[in-house]
Amino acid sequence: MNVLETPPLPKAKHEARVLLLNHRLNGCASLIRGLEVAGFAVTGIAVTPASSTDPVHLVVVAISGVDDSACSVVEQLRQSERFAATPILVISDRFDPSVAEEYLHLGATDFLSQPSAGRVLSGWCERILNSQQSDWLFEEYVRERRRSGAFDRVIIPLSLALFGERDHGRMLETILLEAKALCLADGGTLYLRTSADTLEFTMVHNDVLGISLGGSKGSVTEFPPIPLYRPDGGEPERRYIAAYVANSGLPVSLPDLYDSSNFDLSGPRNFDTKFGYRTLSILAAPLKNDAHRVIGVLQLINARDPLTGEAVPFDPQQQEAVESMCRLAAAGLEAYARMQKLKEQISALHLKIDEAKKREQVSQIVDSDYFKNLKEKARQLRMKTPRA
Amino acid sequence: MGKVISIHSFRGGTGKSNLTANLSATLAARGYRVGVFDTDVASPGIHVLFGINDVPASASLNAYFWGNCSIQDAAVDVMPALEGAGVPVSASGALYLVPASIETGEIARILHDGYDVGLLNDGILGLMDHYDLDFVFVDTHPGVNEETLLSIAISEVTIIILRPDQQDLQGTAVTIELARQLECKNLQLIVNKAHRNADHAVMKASVEQKLGAPVIEVIALSDDMVQFGSGGVYCMRFPDHDYSQAVGRVADCLVAAGTASQLSDRRVS
Ligand SMILES: Nc1ncnc2c1ncn2[C@@H]1O[C@H](COP(=O)(O)OP(=O)(O)O)[C@@H](O)[C@H]1O
Numbered sequence: 309m310n311v312l313e314t315p316p317l318p319k320a321k322h323e324a325r326v327l328l329l330n331h332r333l334n335g336c337a338s339l340i341r342g343l344e345v346a347g348f349a350v351t352g353i354a355v356t357p358a359s360s361t362d363p364v365h366l367v368v369v370a371i372s373g374v375d376d377s378a379c380s381v382v383e384q385l386r387q388s389e390r391f392a393a394t395p396i397l398v399i400s401d402r403f404d405p406s407v408a409e410e411y412l413h414l415g416a417t418d419f420l421s422q423p424s425a426g427r428v429l430s431g432w433c434e435r436i437l438n439s440q441q442s443d444w445l446f447e448e449y450v451r452e453r454r455r456s457g458a459f460d461r462v463i464i465p466l467s468l469a470l471f472g473e474r475d476h477g478r479m480l481e482t483i484l485l486e487a488k489a490l491c492l493a494d495g496g497t498l499y500l501r502t503s504a505d506t507l508e509f510t511m512v513h514n515d516v517l518g519i520s521l522g523g524s525k526g527s528v529t530e531f532p533p534i535p536l537y538r539p540d541g542g543e544p545e546r547r548y549i550a551a552y553v554a555n556s557g558l559p560v561s562l563p564d565l566y567d568s569s570n571f572d573l574s575g576p577r578n579f580d581t582k583f584g585y586r587t588l589s590i591l592a593a594p595l596k597n598d599a600h601r602v603i604g605v606l607q608l609i610n611a612r613d614p615l616t617g618e619a620v621p622f623d624p625q626q627q628e629a630v631e632s633m634c635r636l637a638a639a640g641l642e643a644y645a646r647m648q649k650l651k652e653q654i655s656a657l658h659l660k661i662d663e664a665k666k667r668e669q670v671s672q673i674v675d676s677d678y679f680k681n682l683k684e685k686a687r688q689l690r691m692k693t694p695r696a
Numbered sequence: 697m698g699k700v701i702s703i704h705s706f707r708g709g710t711g712k713s714n715l716t717a718n719l720s721a722t723l724a725a726r727g728y729r730v731g732v733f734d735t736d737v738a739s740p741g742i743h744v745l746f747g748i749n750d751v752p753a754s755a756s757l758n759a760y761f762w763g764n765c766s767i768q769d770a771a772v773d774v775m776p777a778l779e780g781a782g783v784p785v786s787a788s789g790a791l792y793l794v795p796a797s798i799e800t801g802e803i804a805r806i807l808h809d810g811y812d813v814g815l816l817n818d819g820i821l822g823l824m825d826h827y828d829l830d831f832v833f834v835d836t837h838p839g840v841n842e843e844t845l846l847s848i849a850i851s852e853v854t855i856i857i858l859r860p861d862q863q864d865l866q867g868t869a870v871t872i873e874l875a876r877q878l879e880c881k882n883l884q885l886i887v888n889k890a891h892r893n894a895d896h897a898v899m900k901a902s903v904e905q906k907l908g909a910p911v912i913e914v915i916a917l918s919d920d921m922v923q924f925g926s927g928g929v930y931c932m933r934f935p936d937h938d939y940s941q942a943v944g945r946v947a948d949c950l951v952a953a954g955t956a957s958q959l960s961d962r963r964v965s
Pocket residue numbers: 705707708709710711712713714715741888889915916917918919921922924925926939
């Protein structure tokens with residue numbers, strides 16, 4: 309997927325064209341004004357796109373609640389050649405995560421809800437006008453969401469189009485670091501589930517200890533993977549926090565780790581002893597895929613009070629935001645996996661050699677006197693050649 | 697004794713000439729002594745990549761076949777075309793091209809009469825001897841005509857290029873079978889113009905399994921190459937490009953498989 313394969317990017321404001329597909333959004337007039345203020349020329353307002361070939365840099369689909377016709381429009385746009393790579397924003401009058409997910413799944417680039425839509429939208433317009441890199445956008449996006457107070461709601465999965473599959477490692481790292489920054493946490497760890505049913509340490513960061521492992525720096529070899537099933541009898545492992553989160557699908561937030569008697573804390577204890585550190589608060593949340601299977605765990609330690617710098621428990625708003633970021637990460641990972649699968653399908657070549665035809669073609673040549681002659685010539689030529 | 701490598705494909709437009717030019721230039725820039733024969737006498741083209749627009753009637757592969765010149769006379773030193781393109785070129789390298797005639801009358805004549813592969817073989821050995829060449833590349837005519845099959849038979853290594861497409865796959869399967877019957881031992885494949893989203897490792901495995909021959913490289917279809925449109929030797933201009941890197945790996949392969957000790961002293965690091 310390539311967001312950058314859109315029509316030549318506009319060089320000046322008001323050269324950026326937006327196609328507005330209105331599916332009964334109240335207050336569409338103010339949306340149009342917003343778009344124009346942001347620098348777009350609204351080229352058309354319709355329910356479905358007309359078959360013109362004028363360049364369009366952004367498609368906005370305005371909806372009210374769930375709307376099957378709008379869904380199928382998004383789907384058709386994505387499948388059409390003309391709009392396959394054009395950013396498609398869905399703007400709704402209210403926020404509903406399942407609706408958002410549906411549109412994103414169909415290929416929408418982002419789902420914005422009013423009233424905060426306006427500010428995020430202007431971020432989008434900026435991007436399209438400036439043709440910035442997607443990671444820049446992501447940073448801007450997260451910042452904007454936070455500024456507009458949206459982080460206490462849900463941070464919606466950005467479609468893979470924003471990243472391009474090659475960046476999935478960076479995407480995960482960005483999400484981990486953003487989640488950590490959001491809570492002013494000392495440390496963050498991302499575990500991914502392996503096919504051997506273990507949790508693998510994929511990235512480990514701790515600012516206080518100056519630890520930064522995995523991610524763009526390669527794989528983490530310092531810590532062995534955590535088995536998700538017990539060696540005796542194969543019962544799901546629930547003694548370790550990350551394994552518990554993976555097996556239960558539930559987040560865990562503890563104000564003081566060592567006050568908790570439910571978990572085996574040998575791992576954190578070893579870590580603390582080794583590094584002379586004190587783990588106090590901990591927050592671990594699952595990364596779940598579309599089928600609600602846990603494909604990873606994001607864990608943060610020691611949230612800090614922004615004023616005193618003291619280690620404090622993670623608050624419920626932070627937890628909600630982190631859980632949302634886990635959804636974002638899971639969506640990105642799933643999209644990556646889908647892309648990999650697609651790549652493999654392309655590469656496996658659904659082409660076949662027609663063996664019968666090949667035999668016939670070969671024997672037509674080989675069985676002729678001409679070829680026997682040729683073989684003899686080849687032999688003689690090789691004999692003349694003084695090669696080793 | 698140098699090594700003769702024929703570059704072949706079942707159909708035209710597969711990327712033979714570009715690969716031959718880039719591969720030979722890469723090796724020459726590294727300090728090897730290289731010769732290139734354009735035996736695609738029906739549609740000669742590799743000279744253009746080396747910046748040659750005019751092939752004189754008195755000095756071409758055709759003229760050599762017809763006894764009008766010696767093979768040395770037909771060979772053009774194209775090393776100067778590589779210098780100044782951007783990539784440092786080793787002083788010990790050499791690159792000679794024996795172009796085929798681009799004159800329509802001469803093309804018609806050679807297509808009608810064919811040519812003696814024995815003479816081609818003598819020419820290759822003669823040029824190799826005269827210029828002390830490490831590698832001679834033969835850019836062949838696509839398909840399975842007699843001359844081409846025989847050139848494959850006289851080469852130590854045959855590289856068959858194919859695109860990931862049905863006709864190429866089928867034709868290559870037939871070519872491989874014929875080459876085996878002619879007792880060609882060192883057959884290798886290169887997949888060119890692979891889909892940009894393809895996973896190269898998977899494609900390599902898939903093609904190897906289908907054709908039963910090793911794939912030494914999978915090269916992606918490159919928009920930059922399309923745009924460049926055979927406007928020169930690509931890897932001399934854009935050495936960091938994926939295409940050039942892929943060519944570099946093929947060159948590594950040929951060097952590694954060669955008489956390494958004999959060649960290594962020539963290589964300038
Ligand atoms: N990997 C590639 N990606 C894109 N274009 C390519 C690639 N390899 C070759 N080409 C282009 O394909 C065309 C045919 O190549 P050429 O080397 O002349 O093929 P052949 O000698 O097999 O007929 C040329 O225009 C060349 O630039």
